Amino acid sequence: GAGVSQSPRYKVAKRGQDVALRCDPISGHVSLFWYQQALGQGPEFLTYFQNEAQLDKSGLPSDRFFAERPEGSVSTLKIQRTQQEDSAVYLCASSGRQGANYGYTFGSGTRLTVV
Amino acid sequence: GESVGLHLPTLSVQEGDNSIINCAYSNSASDYFIWYKQESGKGPQFIIDIRSNMDKRQGQRVTVLLNKTVKHLSLQIAATQPGDSAVYFCAENSGGSNYKLTFGKGTLLTVNP
Numbered sequence: 001g002a003g004v005s006q007s008p009r010y011k012v013a014k015r016g017q018d019v020a021l022r023c024d025p026i027s028g029h030v031s032l033f034w035y036q037q038a039l040g041q042g043p044e045f046l047t048y049f050q051n052e053a054q055l056d057k058s059g060l061p062s063d064r065f066f067a068e069r070p071e072g073s074v075s076t077l078k079i080q081r082t083q084q085e086d087s088a089v090y091l092c093a094s095s096g097r098q099g100a101n102y103g104y105t106f107g108s109g110t111r112l113t114v115v
Numbered sequence: 116g117e118s119v120g121l122h123l124p125t126l127s128v129q130e131g132d133n134s135i136i137n138c139a140y141s142n143s144a145s146d147y148f149i150w151y152k153q154e155s156g157k158g159p160q161f162i163i164d165i166r167s168n169m170d171k172r173q174g175q176r177v178t179v180l181l182n183k184t185v186k187h188l189s190l191q192i193a194a195t196q197p198g199d200s201a202v203y204f205c206a207e208n209s210g211g212s213n214y215k216l217t218f219g220k221g222t223l224l225t226v227n228p
Contacts, residue, residue, distance in 0.1 A: 004158070031214065043204075043216075045217070103149050104161075106158030106159050109158050
């Protein structure tokens with residue numbers, strides 16, 4: 001597709017439920033990023049992939065968060081045993097370069113609400 | 116009750132006026148800066164960037180100014196239009212990282228027709 005596609009657009013989860021958020025980057029883009037955006041805040045870095053390799057996961061808030069990109073294209077962010085503080089918009093971005101220095105392209109995000 | 120962080124700095128301008136949005140960045144080692152525009156329900160959209168070896172960069176209707184001495188960044192929008200209404204974020208490449216961005220808090224720009 002022409003842009004970064006994320007699904008679902010909205011997800012409501014009961015506390016304790018596991019969720020999986022999907023990201024389809026721009027075709028051929030090497031770099032993929034996940035960011036978390038709390039209400040009224042700027043996005044915060046979660047993790048970075050270069051092809052299938054997860055090069056940085058320092059922003060993942062806890063071991064309940066897990067991201068993968070097994071074939072170097074589609075990525076999934078999984079959150080286990082969701083908590084209310086996980087409620088946020090999860091943004092995926094991709095870049096055709098090996099890095100971010102030229103402003104990567106964001107998707108529209110998945111809004112997760114934990115009730 | 117109110118929650119800290121829900122109240123963004125706001126700027127309200129009349130259509131046709133020029134807008135200036137300011138940002139203080141945090142890390143003196145950062146050497147690349149970007150302004151993003153975020154409309155409701157959408158992801159951030161790249162507007163313009165600047166490297167630390169420059170003080171000013173111009174795009175179409177937008178200009179970014181960088182003052183490294185006081186770690187200050189500004190975005191100027193000329194002849195502001197209703198379609199410019201959005202939240203604007205500055206971002207820096209965290210301490211010189213070539214992939215990680217640190218975003219500021221954002222400013223809500225409202226353009227009145």
